[in-house]
Amino acid sequence: MTGTLVVVGASLAGLRAVEAVRADGWDGPISLVGAEEHLPYDRPPLTKDYLCADECPDTTYRGSARLADEFGVTLHLGEPATALDVDEGTVVVGDRPMRYDALVLATGSYARSFPGTGNLDGVFTIRTLDDARALRGALRVGSPKLTVIGAGFIGSEVASVGRELGLDVTVVERAPTPLAGAIGERMGQALTEIHRRNGTKVITGVGVDGIVGDTRVRAVRLADGRDVQTDVLVAGVGAAPCTEWLDGAGLTVEDGVVADATLAAAPGVYVAGDIARWPNALFDDVLDGPMRLQHWTSAAEQGARAARNAVAPSRAQPYQTIPYFWSDWYSSRIQFVGVPDSDRHDVETSVVAGDHTGGGPFTALYCANDRIIGALAVDMRAEAMKYRRLIAQNTGRTAALEFAESRRR
Numbered sequence: 189m190t191g192t193l194v195v196v197g198a199s200l201a202g203l204r205a206v207e208a209v210r211a212d213g214w215d216g217p218i219s220l221v222g223a224e225e226h227l228p229y230d231r232p233p234l235t236k237d238y239l240c241a242d243e244c245p246d247t248t249y250r251g252s253a254r255l256a257d258e259f260g261v262t263l264h265l266g267e268p269a270t271a272l273d274v275d276e277g278t279v280v281v282g283d284r285p286m287r288y289d290a291l292v293l294a295t296g297s298y299a300r301s302f303p304g305t306g307n308l309d310g311v312f313t314i315r316t317l318d319d320a321r322a323l324r325g326a327l328r329v330g331s332p333k334l335t336v337i338g339a340g341f342i343g344s345e346v347a348s349v350g351r352e353l354g355l356d357v358t359v360v361e362r363a364p365t366p367l368a369g370a371i372g373e374r375m376g377q378a379l380t381e382i383h384r385r386n387g388t389k390v391i392t393g394v395g396v397d398g399i400v401g402d403t404r405v406r407a408v409r410l411a412d413g414r415d416v417q418t419d420v421l422v423a424g425v426g427a428a429p430c431t432e433w434l435d436g437a438g439l440t441v442e443d444g445v446v447a448d449a450t451l452a453a454a455p456g457v458y459v460a461g462d463i464a465r466w467p468n469a470l471f472d473d474v475l476d477g478p479m480r481l482q483h484w485t486s487a488a489e490q491g492a493r494a495a496r497n498a499v500a501p502s503r504a505q506p507y508q509t510i511p512y513f514w515s516d517w518y519s520s521r522i523q524f525v526g527v528p529d530s531d532r533h534d535v536e537t538s539v540v541a542g543d544h545t546g547g548g549p550f551t552a553l554y555c556a557n558d559r560i561i562g563a564l565a566v567d568m569r570a571e572a573m574k575y576r577r578l579i580a581q582n583t584g585r586t587a588a589l590e591f592a593e594s595r596r597r
């Protein structure tokens with residue numbers, strides 16, 4: 189393609205988009221549009237080292253320094269895109285229409301806030317560097333009692349950091365266990381144990397009815413009437429795709445921007461990262477429709493694939509992946525490969541190594557349709573990638589369990 193590539197979203201997927209086409213030798217003009225003023229930076233450390241290290245680490249991607257000088261990219265940082273017109277081939281940035289010949293949309297997700305927290309002091313969500321900076325400061329004022337709503341990845345990582353800082357930490361989770369929807373309640377119970385053995389109080393199976401406090405948070409009121417006193421409250425209640433600005437653009441937006449297997453959402457428009465919903469051909473027998481991932485690895489890969497397809501649409505290739513994510517809780521590394529989908533009645537979970545009852549180390553396999561579709565590894569770092577290969581090879585249930593058995597011998 190000749191013409192201009194515009195990438196909207198200056199984070200992981202956006203950066204990888206630029207890097208991929210430049211690595212391929214595509215030398216056309218590129219504009220990178222980002223709502224935040226920062227150069228692309230890495231988010232996973234924001235709920236890990238960034239919050240607890242004595243020295244505040246710089247999480248800017250190394251590649252960010254190459255964007256302007258080496259890659260000749262025109263940067264529009266601190267300037268959100270506000271509208272898209274696919275018929276005209278324009279994106280509105282500020283109040284200016286910007287023409288594109290190929291477009292990559294990579295606007296990611298925003299953190300959901302907890303209803304009723306309004307402008308109360310002491311309440312935080314965490315998605316951006318600025319969020320992390322604010323929370324880092326609050327965790328260092330005296331020795332605050334920290335309460336986290338939501339025992340998902342973000343909430344659990346914040347709780348871990350709180351304990352590392354020596355704080356009194358409570359996690360409140362409405363579901364019976366952390367990550368029940370993703371890994372199932374049985375394995376979720378193992379994650380509760382990880383919290384407990386590290387001194388975090390975990391209240392599961394109880395919702396939050398409201399937040400107590402006039403100008404500053406004082407307590408979290410639980411649905412069973414109890415109050416959990418708190419000085420700092422973090423809402424880890426999930427993230428939603430940043431798609432509002434695409435209203436009226438003519439794209440199909442259904443909890444993400446719906447795309448085809450090549451990540452194309454409209455002619456010349458490709459999507460990548462947390463906003464992308466696309467059919468992952470590797471799992472079309474076990475998934476009901478297109479999937480959306482919110483993981484680092486797939487965002488990076490999709491950024492590269494979307495941009496390559498955008499500048500060479502006649503040679504567009506499908507994107508397919510075995511999803512992978514990791515999360516660090518205390519000194520434990522949790523890894524998942526495949527499609528969790530553990531709510532399905534036909535997914536069978538087998539612990540194939542270690543013991544999950546005390547919180548690990550252990551590995552569990554998830555099988556459906558008589559084949560392995562997922563694996564959870566807690567503190568067994570080498571295992572996850574071995575099972576990722578088996579999933580990619582469409583390995584049957586029996587063969588996967590035999591493989592696990594052979595690793596135990």
Ligand SMILES: Cc1cc2nc3c(=O)[nH]c(=O)nc-3n(C[C@H](O)[C@H](O)[C@H](O)COP(=O)(O)OP(=O)(O)OC[C@H]3O[C@@H](n4cnc5c(N)ncnc54)[C@H](O)[C@@H]3O)c2cc1C
Binds near residue numbers: 231267295
């Ligand atoms: C705190 C934290 C910890 C995480 N830890 C892990 C982990 O341990 N393991 C793992 O696998 N994954 C982790 N993730 C998930 C991973 O970081 C994300 O999946 C990844 O960042 C998604 O990349 P992205 O480029 O699609 O979107 P994002 O990183 O969300 O970036 C999107 C960018 O687009 C910008 N934007 C939004 N709207 C507009 C607009 N209208 N115009 C211009 N720009 C716009 C945003 O400001 C943002 O900079 C974590 C995420 C967070 C927030």
